[in-house]
Amino acid sequence: MxxxxxxxxKELLEIVEKINGGCEVSVGSDSQLLSDAWMFATxxxxxxxxxxxxxxxxxxxxEKTSFSSLGERLMSEVHSSVMIADQIRQLRPDLKINxxxxxxxxxxxxxxxxxxxxxxxxxxxxxxxxxxxxAWAAASVADKLTR
Numbered sequence: 001m002x003x004x005x006x007x008x009x010k011e012l013l014e015i016v017e018k019i020n021g022g023c024e025v026s027v028g029s030d031s032q033l034l035s036d037a038w039m040f041a042t043x044x045x046x047x048x049x050x051x052x053x054x055x056x057x058x059x060x061x062x063e064k065t066s067f068s069s070l071g072e073r074l075m076s077e078v079h080s081s082v083m084i085a086d087q088i089r090q091l092r093p094d095l096k097i098n099x100x101x102x103x104x105x106x107x108x109x110x111x112x113x114x115x116x117x118x119x120x121x122x123x124x125x126x127x128x129x130x131x132x133x134x135a136w137a138a139a140s141v142a143d144k145l146t147r
Contacts, residue, residue: 002044002056012084015044015056016091023048026130027085028100028138029077032146037061038073041145042080044088045137055137057145071114074103077138078118082125089126099127100135102143 002010019025029042040060047053067073078101085097101118103111115131122129132139 002058004056005054010056012044012087013091015046016088018046018054019092019095024053024098025088025095026098026100026137027081027088028102028135028142029080030102030138030142030146031062031073031077032143033064034061037064038066039146040077040080041142042084043137043142043145044084045141055141057142059145070110071117074101074111074114075118075121077102078121081138082122082127085127086125097127098130098137099125100130100137100139102135102138103131105131105133 002012002015004010024047026045029040031038031040038061040062041057043055043057045053045055067076081099085099088097089095099122103115103118105115106112119129119131
């Protein structure tokens, strides 16, 4: 089940039907450790340059012990985004879909170790990858929804 920014339920098909001329589609996921579980959020962001945009999201919890490493959790986020992007592509094969990964481009950050793996996976699946600081769907929109 997907929700719009106002909390109204939407089916993925309803979201895809909103995509029209000039719309840019970006999918991203993020996770945040709460007291006893990981909160995951995946977003589909629709942006019409010069006209604004909207987003739709789904959220869920995973047990705190679900991931043994940072890399495993980050790649789970990327995999969730890729799977949603693939569902959209099945409905609209004509679309260029961007997949945003909440992974740092700066080698100082721990997540950077997984940047090439994530970008290669996203590209290999036929999507356009973005990592921080350009991964706004994951690092900003999905991030906000995990808190």
